[in-house]
Structure formats: structure tokens, C-alpha cells
Amino acid sequence: MAILQTQKLDKWFGGLHVTDNVDFTVETGEVHCLIGPNGAGKSTFFRLVLGEHTSSAGAILYDGADITKEKPFERIRRGISVKFQVPGIFQALRVRQNLQIALQHHLVGASLDEEIDRLLEFLKLKDAEKQLAGALSHGQKQWLEIGMAIALKPKLLLLDEPTAGMTPDETFATGEMVQALNAEGVSVLAVEHDMAFVRQIAHKVTVLHFGKVFAQGSIDEIVADERVAAIYLGEVHA
Numbered sequence: 001m002a003i004l005q006t007q008k009l010d011k012w013f014g015g016l017h018v019t020d021n022v023d024f025t026v027e028t029g030e031v032h033c034l035i036g037p038n039g040a041g042k043s044t045f046f047r048l049v050l051g052e053h054t055s056s057a058g059a060i061l062y063d064g065a066d067i068t069k070e071k072p073f074e075r076i077r078r079g080i081s082v083k084f085q086v087p088g089i090f091q092a093l094r095v096r097q098n099l100q101i102a103l104q105h106h107l108v109g110a111s112l113d114e115e116i117d118r119l120l121e122f123l124k125l126k127d128a129e130k131q132l133a134g135a136l137s138h139g140q141k142q143w144l145e146i147g148m149a150i151a152l153k154p155k156l157l158l159l160d161e162p163t164a165g166m167t168p169d170e171t172f173a174t175g176e177m178v179q180a181l182n183a184e185g186v187s188v189l190a191v192e193h194d195m196a197f198v199r200q201i202a203h204k205v206t207v208l209h210f211g212k213v214f215a216q217g218s219i220d221e222i223v224a225d226e227r228v229a230a231i232y233l234g235e236v237h238a
């Protein structure tokens, strides 16, 4: 059963065919990574899934339902959540307060406090709970953002280059978080450049090139694919 499926999805920006007839599936329970050279159309594809861009043609299905025409908030309500690269946290508030804001619409009292504590532990931010979010390290900010994105217990988590700017240790810890979320049943679609991270988390990898699905398979199949190496992996020495 697919949690997310696109059928012949198309997006044009003027004369530029940025998403070109994309048939793509994230199976329920899968961690799926989307890679490809700069300008391949990864961000655009993400924004189509979120409803921030409207598609020019084709369909988007979520858990079997056609969401092609739905607004972003309707898709979020269905269980899609996203962590973008740009900060989505309240820099002037404390770490704990950020999580409180994300959680307080559906939890109160002791269960709210318990859930904040659980998230702080999960995000490796327990010692930083009283710090202002703006004073966190780059990696910690990314984790807090993951916390904001998972607060509403999404079924499908979209991650846009979650490890950009992280140290190798932070990247590895982020991979462990993704794996733990996945073990709890969250399906994940991640746009990522870091091939070590992709190797750590991905069940399946899709390569986009000029807006088209260029290749698809396990990380080993993708790394062994000379056509892929020619367009992308060669550039990043994977």
C-alpha cells in the first residue's frame, strides 16, 4: 500500500518543464530518499506534494485519496508534515516553549509536559531545554525543527536536506532519529545530498534529472549505476 503516489505529475514554470511526467511512490513504512543534481527539480517536487505549488497536470494520491487539489493545511491535517531547510522555529523563545507551541493544540496539563519531555529526550535537547532556540548550534536547531515537524505525529514526514551544514556526528545522530521514527511507523521522504546519510537511512532511492525520474533502486544499485554516476554521483565522490 502506498502512502504517497504521484501519477504523471507535471509542472511547468513558463517554458521550463520542471516536473516531467513523474510516476513516483513512497510505500507505507518506507524511508525514501530523493537525490539529483542541482536544478533537477527536487524542491519543486516537494512543494507539489505539499500543495505549495499547484501541478500543471497529473495526480497526487495520499493513502489512496486524491489530494491533487487540496490546500496545504488539508494535507497537513491528513498527516503530512515537513521540515524545510529554512528555520521554522521561534528563535526568541526557549527550546521547551517551542515544543509546547507545537503540541499545545492537542495536549494539556501533565500529558503535555510528558510529551515535551519525551520529545526533548528524543531530540537530544534535554540539556538545552531552557536555552533560547536562537542560541542553539546549527545541528540542534535542525533537531528542534524535526521536533516541531513530528509533534503532530505525522504519518508521512518530508525532510528537505535535513543534514545540510551538520557535522558527521550530528548527521549520524539525525539518521538514528529518522530510523527511530520509521520504526514507530512514520514513512519518510527526504531530499538529501549527503550520500553517507542516504546510505544510513534509505530503503529506496530515486534520482531526479531534468525533472524526470532517471533511476530508482537501493543505494547499492544507484551507486553502481554508471548512468547515475555520470550525471550526479561522480560530482560528489560517493
Ligand SMILES: Nc1ncnc2c1ncn2[C@@H]1O[C@H](COP(=O)(O)OP(=O)(O)OP(=O)(O)O)[C@@H](O)[C@H]1O
Residues within 6 Å of the ligand: 013, 016, 018, 036, 037, 038, 039, 040, 041, 042, 043, 044, 045
Ligand atoms: N518559482 C519558480 N519559477 C521559475 N522557475 C523555477 C521556480 N522554482 C524553481 N524553478 C526552476 O526549476 C528548476 C528546478 O528547481 P528546483 O529548485 O526544484 O531544483 P532542485 O533539484 O531542488 O535544486 P537544488 O538541489 O539546487 O535545490 C530550476 O531550473 C529552477 O531555476
